[in-house]
Amino acid sequence: MSVHSLDPVFHPRAVAVVGVSSNPNPTGMGSFYASLLEAGFADRGGLYPVNPKVNEINGARCYPTLMDTPDPVDHVISQVPAGFVPELVDQCIAKKVRSIHFFTAGFSETGDQEMAVVERQMIEKLRDAGIRAIGPNCMGLYVPGSKLAFMGGFPMESGNVFLLSQSGANAGEVVRDLTNRGVRFSKVVSYGNGADLRAHDFLDYAAQDEESAVVAAYIEGVQDGRKFFEALQRCARVKPVIVLKGGRTRSGSQAAHSHTGSLAGSIEIFDAVCRQTGALRAETMDELQDLIVAVSTNIRQVSGRGVALFAGGGGGFAVLSADAIDREGLTVPRMPQSAVDEMREYIPVAGSSVNNPIDAFPPSEYLDDMLRLIATAEGMDMVFMSPLIDRSRWQSPNGKDKNSSSDSQSEAKKVTNLIAGQMKHLQDDTGTPVIGVIRGGGMARMMGVDPDDFLEATYRQGIASFPSVSRAARTVNQLLEWREYRQGLPDLS
Amino acid sequence: MNFESVLHQARAEGRDLLNEVEAKQLLSQAGVPVVETLLATTADQAKRLAGEIGYPVVVKVVSADISHKSDVGGVKVGLANAEAVGEAYEAILANSRQAVPDAVITGVAVQGMAVEGTEIIVGMVRDPQFGPVMMFGLGGIFVELLKDVSFRVLPLTERDAQQMVNDIKGRAILDGVRGQTAVDKAAICKLILNVGVFIEQHPEIQELDMNPVFVYADGAVAVDARIVLSQA
Numbered sequence: 001m002s003v004h005s006l007d008p009v010f011h012p013r014a015v016a017v018v019g020v021s022s023n024p025n026p027t028g029m030g031s032f033y034a035s036l037l038e039a040g041f042a043d044r045g046g047l048y049p050v051n052p053k054v055n056e057i058n059g060a061r062c063y064p065t066l067m068d069t070p071d072p073v074d075h076v077i078s079q080v081p082a083g084f085v086p087e088l089v090d091q092c093i094a095k096k097v098r099s100i101h102f103f104t105a106g107f108s109e110t111g112d113q114e115m116a117v118v119e120r121q122m123i124e125k126l127r128d129a130g131i132r133a134i135g136p137n138c139m140g141l142y143v144p145g146s147k148l149a150f151m152g153g154f155p156m157e158s159g160n161v162f163l164l165s166q167s168g169a170n171a172g173e174v175v176r177d178l179t180n181r182g183v184r185f186s187k188v189v190s191y192g193n194g195a196d197l198r199a200h201d202f203l204d205y206a207a208q209d210e211e212s213a214v215v216a217a218y219i220e221g222v223q224d225g226r227k228f229f230e231a232l233q234r235c236a237r238v239k240p241v242i243v244l245k246g247g248r249t250r251s252g253s254q255a256a257h258s259h260t261g262s263l264a265g266s267i268e269i270f271d272a273v274c275r276q277t278g279a280l281r282a283e284t285m286d287e288l289q290d291l292i293v294a295v296s297t298n299i300r301q302v303s304g305r306g307v308a309l310f311a312g313g314g315g316g317f318a319v320l321s322a323d324a325i326d327r328e329g330l331t332v333p334r335m336p337q338s339a340v341d342e343m344r345e346y347i348p349v350a351g352s353s354v355n356n357p358i359d360a361f362p363p364s365e366y367l368d369d370m371l372r373l374i375a376t377a378e379g380m381d382m383v384f385m386s387p388l389i390d391r392s393r394w395q396s397p398n399g400k401d402k403n404s405s406s407d408s409q410s411e412a413k414k415v416t417n418l419i420a421g422q423m424k425h426l427q428d429d430t431g432t433p434v435i436g437v438i439r440g441g442g443m444a445r446m447m448g449v450d451p452d453d454f455l456e457a458t459y460r461q462g463i464a465s466f467p468s469v470s471r472a473a474r475t476v477n478q479l480l481e482w483r484e485y486r487q488g489l490p491d492l493s
Numbered sequence: 494m495n496f497e498s499v500l501h502q503a504r505a506e507g508r509d510l511l512n513e514v515e516a517k518q519l520l521s522q523a524g525v526p527v528v529e530t531l532l533a534t535t536a537d538q539a540k541r542l543a544g545e546i547g548y549p550v551v552v553k554v555v556s557a558d559i560s561h562k563s564d565v566g567g568v569k570v571g572l573a574n575a576e577a578v579g580e581a582y583e584a585i586l587a588n589s590r591q592a593v594p595d596a597v598i599t600g601v602a603v604q605g606m607a608v609e610g611t612e613i614i615v616g617m618v619r620d621p622q623f624g625p626v627m628m629f630g631l632g633g634i635f636v637e638l639l640k641d642v643s644f645r646v647l648p649l650t651e652r653d654a655q656q657m658v659n660d661i662k663g664r665a666i667l668d669g670v671r672g673q674t675a676v677d678k679a680a681i682c683k684l685i686l687n688v689g690v691f692i693e694q695h696p697e698i699q700e701l702d703m704n705p706v707f708v709y710a711d712g713a714v715a716v717d718a719r720i721v722l723s724q725a
Contacts, residue, residue, distance in 0.1 A: 222622045222623075225620070225621075225622030225623040225624065226623065226624055228622075229623055229646055266620060268642075268644060269620050269622075269623060269626055269644050269646070272626075272643065272644035272645055272646070272660075273623065273646055275656065275660070276645050276646060276653055276656070485656060487652070488650070488651075488652035489652075
């Protein structure tokens with residue numbers, strides 16, 4: 001198999017951070033050196049801080065210029081002010097680097113014609129020398145497999161999600177939020193103004209990248225529309241691709257222009273492009289994240305729109321949940337009479353409902369039977385289930401439940417894992433996809449289950465979970481619609 | 494009349510807009526069904542063409558300088574015989590000259606009366622990012638008020654054309670509501686695909702509009718068509 005021309009960009013042998021700050025704090029934006037140290041890049045290859053005004057950082061030698069660093073340097077991160085960039089470009093050419101990431105901002109996104117020309121000229125010069133550029137005005141690369149990270153606190157475990165984003169902060173938010181939900185990434189690239197490498201380049205790379213099974217993109221402006229269209233078409237043929245387009249409204253597109261110099265374009269046509277190419281369209285960050293979860297879990301197996309809702313929370317919650325499910329395009333079919341009769345054998349009529357939604361708790365010896373009954377009842381294409389099931393069953397043997405120590409925290413984690421396992425077991429047993437729903441705030445505290453733990457524990461079992469019934473229903477419906485409009489394209493399910 | 498000769502003539506006259514007769518003939522050659530529309534430059538010729546097409550006919554002014562033909566009294570419909578066509582010819586010329594004195598009038602178009610069907614529109618715009626984009630929608634208030642249209646980037650596949658037709662919110666109207674019969678969706682798809690190929694073959698076309706197209710239980714026909722060329 002041939003190596004893609006962008007492969008070296010994601011796998012540098014050595015990295016120089018030019019214009020490094022002397023304060024190695026990995027929490028802020030632009031603390032690339034500290035983030036790379038934390039990620040352990042130095043164990044993998046040369047990591048060289050460069051700043052003529054700094055002698056050493058945390059005991060490591062700081063080089064006055066790029067030319068003073070050992071050979072080879074494959075990747076350069078530029079933190080120098082825009083005015084120093086032309087000189088750095090010359091040094092990169094002399095040093096024979098393979099790629100350069102410009103964190104440096106102040107180019108075309110400012111709207112200044114002169115700076116747009118400077119940007120174009122430096123890119124042309126780099127291209128002539130065979131050097132690829134990411135940015136300017138962006139956060140660059142997070143590749144756990146290569147120990148590259150652009151912020152602190154990113155997990156170093158690799159996953160199968162490829163994320164490209166014009167915005168570095170949005171990329172960081174997706175990584176952090178989805179990390180909490182158990183998702184891991186193969187490669188993340190924030191590419192800002194996209195003066196050289198653009199969305200279509202990364203989509204082409206992602207399409208053939210064996211480490212990436214899911215592709216997600218945050219885009220503000222489409223550059224080279226035809227190339228983007230064709231790359232999206234190629235990529236979406238073979239992998240689920242989720243696209244969140246910023247600048248959908250007039251106010252949003254004005255903001256996009258000053259953020260990354262992007263012209264946002266007609267949103268109706270962009271949405272049509274998603275349908276035409278077979279990509280999934282997200283309208284918000286929540287949707288983007290929910291869809292990433294959906295395409296990498298059991299939601300891919302959902303075959304219809306009927307939801308059996310077993311989420312507890314009382315009668316009012318059941319009513320509002322049924323409303324939400326309906327509103328988002330799914331249905332809550334009535335439980336067949338035979339199933340109702342069977343459940344009534346162990347569930348009293350007063351204060352409960354065994355129709356759908358199910359607002360009832362059986363004695364614990366009947367719980368498994370009841371879940372199986374619900375999951376296999378006619379018309380139920382999936383089960384929505386919250387962890388609010390028979391708490392007594394999961395309590396620790398010594399009966400301590402109100403303990404506020406870390407004991408009770410790890411106990412809660414254990415319980416959460418057991419519940420996730422039970423959901424997986426129910427799904428395997430019945431063949432009906434089981435989808436988790438967990439409410440935040442007071443309800444979660446009352447249940448003693450940490451929402452993040454639940455989301456992560458279920459995801460690791462291949463089960464999708466969502467922070468609300470409406471988000472769960474919306475996501476399932478989007479996936480079903482996606483499958484419908486993909487007709488005529490290769491089957492990805 | 495082929496595309497090159499029409500293009501040549503339009504360029505020579507400094508026009509970007511093809512007239513209705515030119516647009517329809519080119520579309521017809523591209524396999525798009527259109528209501529037969531012929532150009533007359535004298536009243537006698539108008540009568541003769543009306544006889545060839547068959548009564549009743551519609552007669553309209555043809556002028557690159559007059560875009561809202563009915564507003565200036567430039568359209569006469571339901572003409573049942575040669576006498577009516579002759580009178581309409583003179584009246585249209587007089588009305589048009591009065592309303593737009595310096596308009597260059599090419600002649601009048603004599604057009605058959607299409608049986609009314611479900612109104613749809615098919616068009617093409619050039620998107621600054623994606624290039625030529627096809628548009629489909631229901632005609633009349635659906636497009637004007639509700640903006641109920643669908644788009645696809647060219648080139649089109651059969652899947653694209655089918656999805657365009659089914660993407661609109663008012664698709665139930667095409668499937669037949671309140672006892673009306675369903676329209677011929679396959680004919681719409683074929684029309685969309687043929688227009689797509691026509692546009693691919695002629696990058697000089699900047700914009701194309703067929704509004705309305707009548708669609709029936711069997712078949713479809715473009716009643717009006719407009720083609721704008723890119724600036725020379």
